[in-house]
Amino acid sequence: HMRNQKINMLGIKKTSKFSVLDTGGAITKTTIQGGKYNVIPTESGNVCLDKLKELGIAHTLYEHEEVPTVEIMIEVLNGINARLTKNLLLKDKKSGSIFLVTTTPERNVDLKALNKMLGLKENANLRFTDCEKLLNVTKGAVSPYAVINDTDNVVQMALDAELLQSTEICTHPLRCDRSVSVEPNALLKYLEATGHPAKILEFSMETGGAVINVSVEKNTKPPPSHKKSSPPTKQVANREASQRNKKGNKETLECILAKKDEDFAGWFAEVITKSEMIEYGKVSGCYILRPWSFGIWEQIQAWFDRRIKEDADVQNCYFPLFVTKGALEAEEDHVEGFAPEVAWVTRSGDTEMAEPIAVRPTSETIMYPEFAKWLRSHRDLPLKLNQWCSVVRWEFKYPTPFLRSREFLWQEGHTAHATIQEADQMVAQILELYRRVYEELLAVPVIPGTKTEKEKFAGGHRTTTVEAYVAGSGRAIQGATSHNLGQNFGKIYHIEVEDQEAGKKINSLANKLGSNNSFYWCCCYGTRR
Numbered sequence: 286h287m288r289n290q291k292i293n294m295l296g297i298k299k300t301s302k303f304s305v306l307d308t309g310g311a312i313t314k315t316t317i318q319g320g321k322y323n324v325i326p327t328e329s330g331n332v333c334l335d336k337l338k339e340l341g342i343a344h345t346l347y348e349h350e351e352v353p354t355v356e357i358m359i360e361v362l363n364g365i366n367a368r369l370t371k372n373l374l375l376k377d378k379k380s381g382s383i384f385l386v387t388t389t390p391e392r393n394v395d396l397k398a399l400n401k402m403l404g405l406k407e408n409a410n411l412r413f414t415d416c417e418k419l420l421n422v423t424k425g426a427v428s429p430y431a432v433i434n435d436t437d438n439v440v441q442m443a444l445d446a447e448l449l450q451s452t453e454i455c456t457h458p459l460r461c462d463r464s465v466s467v468e469p470n471a472l473l474k475y476l477e478a479t480g481h482p483a484k485i486l487e488f489s490m491e492t493g494g495a496v497i498n499v500s501v502e503k504n505t506k507p508p509p510s511h512k513k514s515s516p517p518t519k520q521v522a523n524r525e526a527s528q529r530n531k532k533g534n535k536e537t538l539e540c541i542l543a544k545k546d547e548d549f550a551g552w553f554a555e556v557i558t559k560s561e562m563i564e565y566g567k568v569s570g571c572y573i574l575r576p577w578s579f580g581i582w583e584q585i586q587a588w589f590d591r592r593i594k595e596d597a598d599v600q601n602c603y604f605p606l607f608v609t610k611g612a613l614e615a616e617e618d619h620v621e622g623f624a625p626e627v628a629w630v631t632r633s634g635d636t637e638m639a640e641p642i643a644v645r646p647t648s649e650t651i652m653y654p655e656f657a658k659w660l661r662s663h664r665d666l667p668l669k670l671n672q673w674c675s676v677v678r679w680e681f682k683y684p685t686p687f688l689r690s691r692e693f694l695w696q697e698g699h700t701a702h703a704t705i706q707e708a709d710q711m712v713a714q715i716l717e718l719y720r721r722v723y724e725e726l727l728a729v730p731v732i733p734g735t736k737t738e739k740e741k742f743a744g745g746h747r748t749t750t751v752e753a754y755v756a757g758s759g760r761a762i763q764g765a766t767s768h769n770l771g772q773n774f775g776k777i778y779h780i781e782v783e784d785q786e787a788g789k790k791i792n793s794l795a796n797k798l799g800s801n802n803s804f805y806w807c808c809c810y811g812t813r814r
Contacts, residue, residue, distance in 0.1 A: 368452075377400075541556060563575060569691070609643075646678050
């Protein structure tokens with residue numbers, strides 16, 4: 286309503302000049318008051334929009350003419366059912382601190398009062414600064430989404446609390462001929478994921494500058510005082526009252542904003558970031574494990590490592606990260622199953638490599654040629670090896686921390702046996718350990734079972750699994766798998782040993798015991814719920 290009043294004061298015609306590019310759906314045309322717009326799938330190749338998709342954030346993308354100023358933006362985007370923004374990129378010449386302040390278009394911001402709101406000294410000198418150098422966008426395209434380009438994390442984000450009362454917030458995704466609208470909680474989620482959690486600023490109606498509530502970032506608590514406590518002064522009482530929200534509760538937006546039963550994906554993202562378990566890396570699908578989460582992994586490692594050594598007589602080893610193209614393609618079904626997910630190294634510095642080298646998606650093709658060298662006699666069986674490492678699987682489009690990432694930590698065990706009975710016994714023994722690590726260590730119930738032919742490990746004979754249940758989404762999720770690979774890999778890599786009785790060479794049966802990233806990450810997620 287206020288926006289329409291200002292438009293009338295400016296004498297601007299109420300004509301919409303935009304088209305809508307939604308996150309999915311067929312192209313449709315809809316007539317609205319003042320113009321038309323088209324709904325088509327969202328664009329790709331924009332790092333901001335790609336990040337929204339990665340985070341599972343529903344958004345609507347608007348295509349329109351360039352709107353380099355707030356006034357033109359209000360004219361062109363009149364009719365969009367979302368709150369528009371004004372964005373101020375400011376630098377304090379005294380301290381060197383840089384802030385991106387996002388507020389409503391109608392807000393008259395008192396820069397002197399803003400000093401106090403941002404926690405700066407009274408003599409701070411805020412001035413507009415170069416957005417192209419800091420955020421790699423033109424002046425008219427500055428918005429909260431641009432902080433994704435702040436790889437050095439020098440820009441501090443601040444949001445007008447009034448924007449968070451809107452149904453949706455609409456601003457530019459790195460270019461001023463596009464606008465994207467999301468719910469307020471989704472914008473906060475995006476900022477958290479890019480390493481720029483927002484300070485929330487409340488402005489007074491009179492001056493546009495008096496601070497009512499500024500949410501404090503993590504780990505900024507003052508040191509404990511050793512002075513004797515005394516009754517609160519009037520100034521202290523007033524300050525504490527100003528820090529309470531509209532309902533009178535003393536809380537800030539550091540709490541979990543998304544509701545689990547309404548926005549499970551948003552809730553999950555907030556939990557893992559605000560609990561300081563994870564940080565989003567600069568490469569999509571690759572995540573930083575902070576001490577809380579890595580500590581859980583270490584406990585899982587210690588529990589499982591001790592039991593496979595004591596109960597199953599398994600030994601640890603380590604094989605290289607890379608595999609040649611020829612070795613990877615030796616087994617047809619296997620390479621077909623993993624081909625879309627394989628990441629390839631094709632250059633060394635500025636030089637093209639003679640043959641591409643694959644980054645391991647799993648280690649059968651790396652380990653089994655060595656098995657063929659080591660296994661000569663029945664006395665060499667069984668061979669039971671395990672390695673703790675990371676693998677890379679690149680194909681999927683929507684990675685999820687702890688559940689589905691492009692690089693992930695895991696353990697994978699590979700064994701060779703003389704008979705199928707021994708191999709099946711090993712498969713069952715390891716699957717039982719997986720069940721125990723979930724239920725006894727992490728208190729997450731799982732259901733053991735066997736995969737279908739279509740779901741079994743590529744190139745294998747039979748796959749067993751433990752499956753967990755994600756109550757928030759109502760879906761099952763694979764927890765860990767143990768495979769009997771039969772004789773297929775043994776034949777391909779000529780893993781043969783002399784029979785104890787007849788002296789004939791037999792093909793040893795290869796068995797794989799290993800969990801994918803869901804084993805660790807799902808446990809981690811399940812225990813944190």
